[in-house]
Amino acid sequence: MLNDAHAQMFGIPSEKMLGKTDKDYFSKDQAQMFWEKDELVFESGQENINEELWTDSNGFSHTIITKKNLYSDKKGNQFIVGIIRDITENKKIEIQLKDSRDYLNKIINSVADPIFVKDREHRWTLVNDVFCQFMGYPAEKIIGKTDGDYFPKDQTDVFWEKDELVFKTGKENINEEKFTDARGITHTIITKKALYTDNEGKNFIVGIIRDITDLKAAQEKLQEMMEVRSRFTSVVSHELRTPLASIRTGVNLILDGLAGGINKEQKDFLEIVKKNIERLSRLINDILDFQKIDSGKIHFKIVKNNINEVAREVYKIMLPLVERKKLTLKLELDENISEFKFDRDRMIQVFSNLVNNAIDFTENGTITVVTSREKDTLRAKVIDTCVGIKQETLSRIFNPFEQGEREDSGKREGTGLGLAICKEIIIRHNGKIWVETGEKGSTFHFTLPIEGE
Numbered sequence: 065m066l067n068d069a070h071a072q073m074f075g076i077p078s079e080k081m082l083g084k085t086d087k088d089y090f091s092k093d094q095a096q097m098f099w100e101k102d103e104l105v106f107e108s109g110q111e112n113i114n115e116e117l118w119t120d121s122n123g124f125s126h127t128i129i130t131k132k133n134l135y136s137d138k139k140g141n142q143f144i145v146g147i148i149r150d151i152t153e154n155k156k157i158e159i160q161l162k163d164s165r166d167y168l169n170k171i172i173n174s175v176a177d178p179i180f181v182k183d184r185e186h187r188w189t190l191v192n193d194v195f196c197q198f199m200g201y202p203a204e205k206i207i208g209k210t211d212g213d214y215f216p217k218d219q220t221d222v223f224w225e226k227d228e229l230v231f232k233t234g235k236e237n238i239n240e241e242k243f244t245d246a247r248g249i250t251h252t253i254i255t256k257k258a259l260y261t262d263n264e265g266k267n268f269i270v271g272i273i274r275d276i277t278d279l280k281a282a283q284e285k286l287q288e289m290m291e292v293r294s295r296f297t298s299v300v301s302h303e304l305r306t307p308l309a310s311i312r313t314g315v316n317l318i319l320d321g322l323a324g325g326i327n328k329e330q331k332d333f334l335e336i337v338k339k340n341i342e343r344l345s346r347l348i349n350d351i352l353d354f355q356k357i358d359s360g361k362i363h364f365k366i367v368k369n370n371i372n373e374v375a376r377e378v379y380k381i382m383l384p385l386v387e388r389k390k391l392t393l394k395l396e397l398d399e400n401i402s403e404f405k406f407d408r409d410r411m412i413q414v415f416s417n418l419v420n421n422a423i424d425f426t427e428n429g430t431i432t433v434v435t436s437r438e439k440d441t442l443r444a445k446v447i448d449t450c451v452g453i454k455q456e457t458l459s460r461i462f463n464p465f466e467q468g469e470r471e472d473s474g475k476r477e478g479t480g481l482g483l484a485i486c487k488e489i490i491i492r493h494n495g496k497i498w499v500e501t502g503e504k505g506s507t508f509h510f511t512l513p514i515e516g517e
Contacts (some may be wrong), residue, residue: 073150102144105132115151127155178273181260184231186210186224189268198273219244230257230269240276251277304348312341350481353413354464357488364410364492368403371411371442371512375433378415385423392430393419401437404514410489415446417482418508422448429505442512452501461499462487486510 071078074089086095097116105112112132117125131147169192172179178195180188188206196203199214211220222241230237236258243251254274261267315338317323319331326334356362379395386393415433422431429449436443453461464484490497490510497510 105134105144109134126150126152180271182269184267186227227269230259234259251275252280308345354481354485364407366405366407368405369408370403371401371435372397374411375435378412382419391426394430394432396432396434398436406493406512414486414489417486418446421482422446426450440514442514444510446508449505452503453506
């Protein structure tokens with residue numbers, strides 16, 4: 065006896081199969097295997113369940129589960145009652161799931177950071193190889209366990225509180241915390257946790273750990289070195305200022321004739337000495353200024369000021385130097401700019417550095433200082449008419465101790481800190497500074513936010 069589903073499965077009408085055996089439809093090997101399973105049930109009288117491969121009349125292979133029971137009728141005749149379930153599609157899905165799982169494992173194991181997945185009971189359900197190395201245990205000893213199996217209660221409580229925060233809020237959580245591994249070594253780690261919900265609605269936490277112990281040590285060492293450098297720069301610069309001031313005073317006394325008469329040749333030599341003293345003094349002042357700004361120790365007095373008044377003051381300061389080189393200094397100021405907040409002294413320093421830089425490189429022509437307003441932003445420009453800056457130095461021009469070479473004249477004497485100081489001052493004001501250059505002339509731009517008029 066067989067039912068319609070059996071006939072459909074085999075693709076042969078029931079009336080053609082009744083009275084036949086497996087040997088009439090299957091290969092000798094396959095029929096022999098089916099008969100052996102039948103005999104096992106006949107002899108033992110016990111139920112038998114098997115998973116096996118079966119090839120149908122169309123040549124397609126199926127994976128089937130066959131359940132066979134012994135049945136005896138009233139006359140004592142024995143029969144086998146079999147139920148077949150075709151699990152071919154289920155097997156395909158299992159294979160696909162396994163392939164997906166293997167693919168996922170390959171991906172997470174290729175990541176250099178420890179990765180883990182936890183369920184709602186805080187049990188690890190998935191870990192990568194790096195996490196196992198980090199914990200000091202193989203995966204089989206971690207999966208199904210919790211933090212409580214490896215860490216003291218106070219540390220476990222901290223980890224679980226962070227887990228619960230993600231479970232309850234659904235929001236990503238990033239923490240920097242201390243972690244003591246299986247060897248008793250303490251690490252500084254950053255743990256990023258996010259909520260993941262599977263197809264069945266179950267919640268899991270996906271975590272990525274980054275060990276920043278070495279980075280922290282390097283940062284502390286760098287900070288220590290920066291402080292040493294800062295102290296060294298400050299001490300050396302201050303120690304140089306005192307004898308330099310004495311030398312400048314002595315040279316000026318001699319040049320003024322207060323120490324007796326000098327001839328022209330002596331005066332020329334002393335003028336060279338005076339020029340180098342002034343250059344050294346500017347170098348020391350620039351180094352001290354940059355060191356203070358760079359270390360965040362300089363105080364900015366941010367109050368309402370008029371930017372055009374600053375430009376006019378710089379004009380007066382720079383005019384003698386401009387006239388000495390027979391250049392022209394022009395102001396093009398937007399008088400509609402009202403007062404806004406900035407540090408007046410530092411902005412004078414910015415304008416002075418930019419104008420002085422233009423004077424150094426301009427042999428003839430005009431230097432123009434421009435101010436204008438664009439919505440809630442001040443834009444200032446210092447424009448010169450000399451040849452442009454070389455492209456290869458343009459990207460480094462605002463770096464400390466760098467100087468932008470001009471196409472015809474190369475570098476000039478200076479500290480290479482003026483533009484770096486300008487950049488730091490403008491950044492501290494939440495502004496931007498940049499340069500545009502061409503065949504004739506360069507334009508230095510900076511912007512400042514206009515707030516609280």
